[in-house]
Amino acid sequence: MFKEKPIFISLSPNTERDDVILALKLLFQPWKWKKKASFLEEEFKNYFKVKHAISFNSGRSALMAILSALNLKEGDEVLVQAFTCNALINPIIWSKLKPVFVDCEKETLNLNVEDLKRKITSKSRVLIIQHTFGLPSNLKEILKVCKEKNLILIEDCAHSLGATFEGKKIGTFSNVAFFSFGRDKIISSVFGGMVITNDEKVAQKLKEFWEKIDQPSSFWILQQILYPILVEIIIKPLYNFFGIGKGLLFICQKLKILSKAVTKKEKRGENPNYFPKKMPFALAILAKNQFKKLEKFNKHREKIAKIYEKELRDLNLVLPKNQEGRVWMRYPLIFNFETEFLLRELSKNGIFLNDGWRGKPIVPPDTDQEKMGYKYGSCPIAEKIVKNILNLPTNIQVSEKEAKRICQKIKEILNKNEG
Numbered sequence: 001m002f003k004e005k006p007i008f009i010s011l012s013p014n015t016e017r018d019d020v021i022l023a024l025k026l027l028f029q030p031w032k033w034k035k036k037a038s039f040l041e042e043e044f045k046n047y048f049k050v051k052h053a054i055s056f057n058s059g060r061s062a063l064m065a066i067l068s069a070l071n072l073k074e075g076d077e078v079l080v081q082a083f084t085c086n087a088l089i090n091p092i093i094w095s096k097l098k099p100v101f102v103d104c105e106k107e108t109l110n111l112n113v114e115d116l117k118r119k120i121t122s123k124s125r126v127l128i129i130q131h132t133f134g135l136p137s138n139l140k141e142i143l144k145v146c147k148e149k150n151l152i153l154i155e156d157c158a159h160s161l162g163a164t165f166e167g168k169k170i171g172t173f174s175n176v177a178f179f180s181f182g183r184d185k186i187i188s189s190v191f192g193g194m195v196i197t198n199d200e201k202v203a204q205k206l207k208e209f210w211e212k213i214d215q216p217s218s219f220w221i222l223q224q225i226l227y228p229i230l231v232e233i234i235i236k237p238l239y240n241f242f243g244i245g246k247g248l249l250f251i252c253q254k255l256k257i258l259s260k261a262v263t264k265k266e267k268r269g270e271n272p273n274y275f276p277k278k279m280p281f282a283l284a285i286l287a288k289n290q291f292k293k294l295e296k297f298n299k300h301r302e303k304i305a306k307i308y309e310k311e312l313r314d315l316n317l318v319l320p321k322n323q324e325g326r327v328w329m330r331y332p333l334i335f336n337f338e339t340e341f342l343l344r345e346l347s348k349n350g351i352f353l354n355d356g357w358r359g360k361p362i363v364p365p366d367t368d369q370e371k372m373g374y375k376y377g378s379c380p381i382a383e384k385i386v387k388n389i390l391n392l393p394t395n396i397q398v399s400e401k402e403a404k405r406i407c408q409k410i411k412e413i414l415n416k417n418e419g
Contacts, residue, residue, distance in 0.1 A: 004350055004405070005350070005402075006236070006239050006240050006350040006351070006352060007350065007351045007352065007353075007393065007398060007402050007405070007406065008236070008239075008352050008393065008397070009184070009330070009352065009353045009354075009355045009391060009392070009393040009395075010183070010184045010352075010354075010355050010356070011183075011184075011231055011235070011236060011249075011352075012183050012184070012188065012190070012227060012228050012231045012232065013183075013184055013188075013393060013395035013396070013397050013398075014184075014185075014186075014187060014188045014290060014297065014395055014396055014397075015188070015228045015231070015232050015397075016293075016396065018289065019228055019286065019289060019290065020228055020229055020232050020233065022285065022286060022289055023225050023226075023227075023228045023229050023286065024229060026225050026282045026285060026286070027222075027225050027226070027229065030218065032281055032282060032285075033218060033221045033225075033280055033281060033282040034215045034218070034221070034280050034281060034282075035280075035281035036281065037055045037278075037279040037280065037281050037283075037284030039284065039288065040055055040194070040279065040284040040287055040288050040291075041053040041054060041055050041194070043288060043291055044179075044194050044196055045196075047169075047291075048169055048171055048172055048196050049172075050172065050196045050197065050198050051197070051198050051200070051203065052195075052196065052197050052198070052203035052206070053194055053195065053196045054194070054195045054203075054206050054207060054210055055192070055193070055194050055195075055278070055279035055284060056192075056193040056194070056195070056210075056276060056277065056278065056279050057191055057192060057193065057216050057274070057275070057276075057277040057278060057279050057280065057283070058087075058180065058182070058191050058192065058193045058275060058277075059087060059088075059156075059158050059178055059179065059180030059181075059182065059193040060087050060090060060091050060193070060275045060276070061091075061193055061213075061275045061276035061277055062178040062179070062180075062193035062194060062195045063088065063091040063092075063128075063154075063156075063178055063193075064091045064094060064095060064275065064276045065195060065206050065209045065210065065276060066154060066176050066178060066195060066202075066206070067091060067092065067095040067097065067126075068095065068205070068209050069176075069202050069205035069206050069209060070125075070126065070152055070202070072095070072097060072125055072126070074096040074097070075096070075097070075098055075123070076097050076098065076123060076124075076125040076126070077097070077098050077099075077100045077121060077123045077124045077125060077126075078092045078097050078098065078099055078100065078125065078126040078127075078128060079100050079102055079116065079119060079120065079124055079126065079127045079128070079151070080092070080099050080100070080101060080102065080127075080128045080130070081101070081102050081103070081104050081110065081111040081112075081129070081130055081132075081379075081382070082101045082102065082103060082104060082361040082362070082374065082378070082379035082382035082383075083104045083109060083132070083361055083363075083379075083382040083385055083386060084130055084361075084362060084363070085262075085357075085362070085363050085364075086262065086266055086267060086269075086362050086363070086364070086367045086372060087180075087182075087262065087266070088128065088130070088156060088158075089269075089362055089372045089373070090266055090269060090271070090372075091275075093269055093372070093373070094271050094275075097126075098123075098373065099372065099373050100119055100121075100124065101119075101361070101373075101374055101375075101378055101379050102115050102116045102119050102379070103115040103378075103379035103380065103381045103382055104132070104379070104381055104382045104385065105381065106318065106334060106381055106384075106385060107318065107321060108132070108135055108137075108138075108321055109132040109133065109135070109320075109332060109385065110129070110130065110131065110132050110135060110136075110137040110138065111129055111130070111137055111138075111142070112381065113138055113141045113142060113145065115379075116142075116145060117145060120145075120149050120151070124149065124151060125151065125152060126151060126152045126153075126154060127142070127145075127146055127151045127152070127153050127154070128154045128155075128156050129142055129153065129154070129155055129156065129174075130156040130158075130159065131155070131156070131157060131159055131160035131163060131170055132159060132332075133159050133320070133328070133329045133330040133331075133332055133391070134159050134160045134163055134186070134301075134326050134327035134328050134329040134330075135160075135163075135320065135321060135323060135326045136160065136163055136164075136165040136170050136323065136325060136326060139165050139173050143173065152175055153173070153174040153175060154174055154175070154176055154177065154178070155170065155171055155173060155174040155176075155177035155178075156177075156178065157170055157171045157177050157178065157179045158178075158179060158180035158182070158185055159185070159186070159327075159329045159330075160186070160326075160327060160329070161179055161185070161186040161187060161294065161327070162186060162294050162295070162297075162298045162327050163325055163326055163327045164325035165325055166325070167325070170325075171196055172196075175197065175199055175202065176195060176196070176197040176199060176202055177195070177196050177197070178193060178194065178195045178196075179193060179194045179195075179196075180192070180193050181193065181194075181283075181287045181290070182261060183227065183261055184261075184355065184395075185329065186294070186297065186298070186327065186329055187287060187290035187291055187293070187294060187297065188286075188287075188290055189224070189283040189284070189286035189287035189290065190224040190225075190227045190228065190259075190283065190286070191224050191259075191283060192279055192283050192284070192286075192287050193279070194279075209276075210278065213276050213277055213278055214277060214278065215277060215278050215280055216274050216277045216278075216280055217274070220259070220274055221280050221282050221283070223256070223257065223258055223259040224259065224282075224283055225282055225283075225286075226257060226258060227258055227259070228286075230248075230252060230257070230258060231249075231258075234248060235248050235249050235252075239352075240350055262356075262364055262367075267364065267366055267367045267368060268368050268371050269368065269371035269372060293396075296396075297395075297396055298327045298328075300394070300395075300396050301327060301328035301329070301394035301395070302327075302328060303400065304328070304331070304393075304394045304398055304400070304403045305320075305322070305328040305331050305394055307400055307403040307404060307407070308331045308392055308403060308406075308407060309322065311403075311404060311407035311408075312333070312407055312410070315410075315411070315414070316336065317333055317334060317335045317336065318333070318334040319333070320332050320333075328394045329394070330355070330357070330391040330392065330393070330394065331391065331392040331393075331394055332389055332390075332391050332392075333389065333390045333391070333392065334385060334388055334389055335388045335389075335390065336388065337388060338387045338388060339358070339387070339388055339389060339390045341417070342390055342410065342413060342414075343390070345409075345413045346406075346409055346410070346413070349409050351405075351406055351409060353390065353391060353392065353393065353406075355391050357389070357391055358386050358387075358389050358390075358391075359386055359387070360386055361374055361379055361382045361383055361386060362374050363386070365386075390410075392406060393406075
């Protein structure tokens with residue numbers, strides 16, 4: 001037990017009181033759960049000023065739909081950066097394509113363009129760029145390479161909803177882009193995804209794909225509706241009360257009352273059979289409520305990031321690039337040593353920062369790297385970063401006071417370790 005309220009980087013960090021109330025209402029309206037989610041698609045079309053937006057039950061399903069729409073052949077290569085999630089790699093594997101890993105940059109955590117040029121082969125067809133933790137990739141150079149090498153560009157905007165590059169919204173630079181509304185993304189409906197495009201041929205194939213897939217099961221939808229309710233009302237408040245909340249979370253996931261963000265099957269490269277599916281109405285309602293708060297969320301994240309920058313600038317580490325137009329899904333710190341001990345010490349003080357984005361080039365760290373097609377030594381910068389990174393939370397549940405508390409604890413732990 002701790003005197004101060006615990007701080008979380010994960011565990012439904014975007015959820016507010018109105019989101020919980022909305023989930024409670026939906027819980028008792030099961031007849032609404034599987035209605036069409038076209039209203040959310042209209043919201044995205046208007047926001048991005050694009051012709052087409054198609055919703056799915058996850059970013060994974062969205063990417064599977066995109067890859068299906070691009071007329072690719074089995075074994076075609078899809079270039080992706082290392083230091084990414086298996087949720088990006090699995091849809092490539094499930095689509096019988098080959099992921100080819102490109103190293104990242106230490107300063108940005110985004111794709112390294114020079115390594116990209118080295119990794120392109122005659123079989124390369126697609127490049128997926130990840131705007132890591134909300135920092136736009138080097139789009140000018142990337143677009144140039146794609147044009148020269150005739151690569152189809154897909155933007156993975158799971159971390160970057162609301163970000164801009166030179167005044168233009170991230171997600172509108174490529175032929176097609178997708179978003180995720182996972183539980184700890186920029187906005188959250190526990191699960192959910194969206195594709196946007198202006199390409200008529202691609203849009204037609206995306207819609208054909210969408211027509212052929214089913215809604216998720218009612219039980220799966222129930223798991224997602226229960227998530228913000230149980231986590232906010234029971235699990236988080238009791239998390240540090242003799243470990244009761246932590247134990248309840250484990251039990252709820254074990255009994256499948258709540259779903260996991262990433263399953264054991266996915267960590268082995270297998271499909272848990274609820275991808276691809278359509279976006280159910282119930283989750284679209286939750287996503288729309290969050291989407292209304294996008295500007296508020298991102299302004300809060302920027303305010304928290306400025307506190308971290310001010311409080312930590314005197315430490316010997318790489319602070320993230322404060323580029324105009326970025327959003328701050330996380331505030332990543334790169335130390336010159338392995339940070340596992342920092343995570344442990346912070347958790348002893350009620351600060352839980354293990355978000356899974358560390359340890360291995362394809363996260364979470366217990367992902368089977370070989371099943372993902374990753375070969376050690378191919379992306380040395382990413383392999384070092386994942387050992388030395390510590391991500392700080394910027395979500396709406398972290399106050400300015402709590403951000404300063406995190407910084408103070410990091411300094412105390414480092415000073416004690418040096419002593």
